[in-house]
Amino acid sequence: MTGRNAPAPGPSRATPSRRRGSIRAVLGPTNTGKTFLAVERMLGHASGMIGFPLRLLARENYDRIVDRAGRASVALITGEEKIIPPNPRFLVCTVEAMPMDRDVDFLAIDEIQLCADPERGHIFTDRLLHARGRHETMFLGSDSMTEMIRLLVPDAEIEGRERLSTLSWAGEKKLSRLKRRSAVVAFSVDQVYELAEALRQTRGGTAVVLGALSPRTRNAQVEMYQAGEVDYLVATDAIGMGLNMDVDHVAFAQLRKFDGARRRMLTAPEIGQIAGRAGRHMNDGTFGVTNNTKPPDPEVLRRVEEHDYPPVKQIYWRNRALDFASPKRLYASLNEYSGRDELVRARDADDQLVLAALMREAAVEQRTGSRDRVQLLWDVCQVPDFRKTMPEHHATLVASLFTHLVDRDGRLPTDWVAGHIERLDRTDGDIDTLTARLAHIRTWTYITHRADWLDGAADWQMRTRQIEDSLSDALHQRLTDRFVDRRAAVIGRSRGAEGAEMLSAVNAKGQVIVEGHVVGHMEGLRFLPHEAADRREAKALMAAAHRALTSDAPRRVQAVEQSEDQAFGMTPEGRITWQGREIARVERGDSLLSPRCVLLSHSLSESVLAERVRLRAQSFLDGYLRRRLPALYTPAVSAADLDSPARGLLFQLREGLGAMARREARDNLKAMGDDARAALTKAGLRLGRDWIYLSGILDVKAVRARAILWAAASGRPVPEIPNTTAPSLPADRVPEQVWPLLGYAPLGPIALRLDRWEQLAAHLRNRKKGARFEPDAEFCARLGLAADDPALPGVLRALGFKQEATGDSPNAAFVPVSRNRGAKRKGHKKQQSAKPSPARPNPDSPFAVLQDLVVGKKSAQSR
Structure with a gap:
């Protein structure tokens, strides 16, 4: 229904207010200095009021006017914020919050073309028709409003303004190819977030501007962009209303929006309003599309570039003469028509x-x-x-x-x-x-x-x-x-500068710094980069870091070489550390006692530097072994004081890492002289009934060092050794033939330390033959087991005992197993002794296991 067919309201409802002073309409595209002109004009009057379309713009201009006129002279009035000093001369408002009963010398309305906005247009139309200053009134906006203002405010002086810079079409570009200082525009929150995440991954990050954000949040995001912390901005059309930013290019990721009633294509003026954010003052700007968005029609592009928009033919209006007699009459008065075709309800x-x-x-x-x-x-x-x-x-x-x-x-x-x-x-x-x-x-x-x-x-x-x-x-x-990875943003910016070489260095904490951002750190001699946003960033990052590492490498190598042994360490897994970081591993060398140090993965590009570090680590390894195994590397007896059999025995002990079965040394022991025997005993040799070993090799540090030697020679992992000297260890940690190399001998489910083995053998020899045996606390402590340890029965079975089942307590005692497993034969005495004998071992005794070890070792030597 048109206005002519509607009931005619009172003439005052749609009739402009009577002129008071001059009325001036300053119209033109974005970036023409219209707002600046209005503020200057207002400050030239004794009093004034200016209405902005957004609270954000009102606050921004309030701060500027306060800087000029003083806080006591300026009021800020929005729906959500009121800063009103006692007698303000100037009022900065949102259009909706303007106190229309306030009489001022100067009055201005910004973005007057919003009269054609379906949602808020009636507010701007009301101000166009009725808001006036005593001496001067100014309307600012698009020149598409020229004819409408001439029609509704015929006594207004129309002044056209030219854009200070050009705005040109730049075509379609992929999101990852957008140049710096670009704003990407979409019309849904979900797509804004999706685009922001894509820019974070490819370009290090972006600021985000949405209408749903509070002004403070929007300001903070815009300030982050303005300060250059990020080079991209993703926004809705909220940026189209006067936000002053240093944007060089506006890329539309969508050209359709929901206007509150339907989804439709953007009009040329709407595209121009948003695209006009590109280029400020005398700097030219461009606009285009991205994210596979189809470009606008050529005619639309021409209109945007030339700022040639069709004139506004109709604007929105709502009756201001409301009837408060009842809610129904109020509602009816809101629905009245203007009586004019150009004023649409x-x-x-x-x-x-x-x-x-x-x-x-x-x-x-x-x-x-x-x-x-x-x-x-x-x-x-x-x-x-x-x-x-x-x-x-x-x-x-x-x-x-x-x-x-x-x-x-x-x-x-x-x-x-x-x-x-x-x-x-x-x-x-x-x-x-x-x-x-x-x-x-x-x-x-x-x-x-x-x-x-x-x-x-x-x-x-x-x-x-x-x-x-x-x-x-x-x-x-x-x-x-x-949505912001500041490090990636800086790297991407530096990478984008043609011919630029990013500044990089390694600080005292081992952090690798590129352009002021930590991009990785040193783990010993190896550079560990932090996660990069994309492959291109990773490539640039590694190139910059490589320069820093190459420059820092001689200093770091020198620091390794000059470090005392206290700066190095050995992990339980046989890795050498420097300053707590692993730098090398131990591998097989020329002999069992001469392992070789090999560097782990490192960032030393020059082999000469790497070899210098390896030699220092090798020096630490040699000293580490000598400190923990002095009896093997620096015996306390001179070879000159020993006869030939004693020297042979000492050689055998070195080959066995300080321990061997006595059976293997039978010939040398028989031929050894008393003086040589005494010298070896004084030097720490222990001659047990079943084992020969050097004192000190049973200490936990020595056991760990021998475990590292065995692992390096065999290429096997270093077995787990506890922090304290353990009487026994689980037998399945290493092959049974390896235990003597570590100072232990296998005994069923456990491996028993050699000194405890000898004590146990002596204990068993001294007990009454054939007697029932009840393991007491002393016996268990000798084994390093608790009385209820599940391994205990297996140990006793290995010693040649079996559990005796009785009516009273089936688990109370053990009895020796008979050596004669067949039927009792006439003329043979029953063997009842549990005494072990390595020379003729009982097949059920632990010394049978030792015999197997000796045979296995001899077979290996013969091979």
Whole structure:
């Protein structure tokens, strides 16, 4: 229905206000200095007021005007924030929050082309028709509004402005190929986050600007971009309204948006408004598409480049002469038509939709019996829903506000307000959670600025501001943590500079620094890079780090060479460390006692440097073995003091790493002279009944050193050795023939230390033959086992005992196993002695195991 067919309202409803002073319309594309001109004009008057489309822009320009005129002279008035000194000369506002009853010399409205916006257009149209300054009025916006202003405000002087820089089409580019200082535009939160994540992976990160963010969060994100911490910005069309940023290129990842009613293609003016953010002052800008978005039609591109937009033919209007006789009459007055074709009735705004929902509530209807109550109902309906929920959902809060205000003489209950506000004072949660809390607290910030509704309104305003600030800071941090890798951003920027070589170094902590960012660290002699954002970054990172490592290598090698042995160490696995980091391993050398040191993976590019480190590690290894095994490397007896059999015995001991079965040394022992025997005994030789070994080799440090020697010679892992000298160890840790090399002998499920073996053998020799045997605490302690250790029965079986089953206690005692396993034959005496004999071993005794070891070792020697 057109205005001509609608009922004719009173002429004042759509008729411009009577002229007061000059009216000037400054129209043109973005980046023409319109806002700067308006601020300068306002400061030239005794008083003034300027309305901006966004709270963010209002705050930005408030700060600039304060710097010029002083804080006491400037007020900031938005729905959520009011800073009003006692007698301000200038008022900086959002368009919706402008106090229209305030009389000022100068008045300006920015982005007047928003009269054609389906959602907010009626507010801007109302200001176009009725907002005037005493001496001067100025409308700023697109030149597409030229004809409409001439029609509705015929006495306005139209002034065109040329863009200070050119804006040109740059075509389609992949997201990963966008140049620095680019803004990527999308129209859904999900896609904004998706694009931001892609830029983090490929370019190190991006700032994010959404309409749902609080001004403080948006400012922080924009400042991060402006400061050069990131080179990219992903945003919705929120950047199109006057945000002043150093953007060189705007890339559209979408050209369709949901306008509140349907999804549609962007118009040429809308593309131009957003793309116009590219290029500031005298710097030219470009725009294009990305993310596989189809380019606009050539005609649209031409219009954007030439700023040639079709004139606005219709703008949105809503009746301002409202009827508060009843909710129904109020609603009807909102739906009246202007009576003019160019003024189209605005579609139902959020406040009108909430009013419609409340009119269906009986509790609300019962409380609207007067014009004042209806006026109050309309006031609460205009509480904004920053959460952007369904009107019916927001109506629940609005209904509570209205009923409380009516039932409590126009005041909200303090505890009810506190309950809603305080539960929002939490900064935990993800991005979506914090965004939702911010939307809630912004609604309550608006409510607290209604001083006529609250007791202690100033305190509540301060409280909601504190919560909003803390939530904004937390959200900014979450966005930064998720979408910014500062190190990758710096590396990518340096990589992008043609011919640039990134500054790199290795600091005293072993951190590798590239362009001021830690990109990896040294583990001993090896460089461990931190995770790179992509392959290209990894390549650049490694190249820069390589230069630092090459430069630092001689100093690091010198530090290794000059380190005392205390700086080195040996791990239980046989790895040599330097300053706590593994640098080398022990491998087979020329002989069992001469292992070789081999460097682990390292970042020393020159083989000469690597060999110098290896030689220092070899020196440590040699000293380590000599300190722990002095009896093998530096015997306390001179070969000149020994006869030939004694020297042969000493050679055998060195080959066995300090221990051998006595049976293997029978010939040398028989031929050895008394003087030589005494010399060896004085030097630490222990001649047991079954084993010969050197003193000191049973110490835990010596056992570990011998384990490393065996592992290096055999190519096997170093067996696990406990921190204390253990009487016994589990027998399955190494092959049984290896245990004597470590100073132990296998005994069933355990390996018994050689000195304990000799003590045990003596104990068994001294017991009565054939007697029942009950293992006591002393016996178990000699084995290094507890009385209830599950290995104990296996040890006793290896010693030639079996459990004796009795009626009283089947596990109480053990008896020797008969050597004669066949039937008892006439003329043969029953053997009952449990005495072991290595020369003629009982097959059920531990010395049979020793015999097998000796035979196996001799066979190996013969091979």
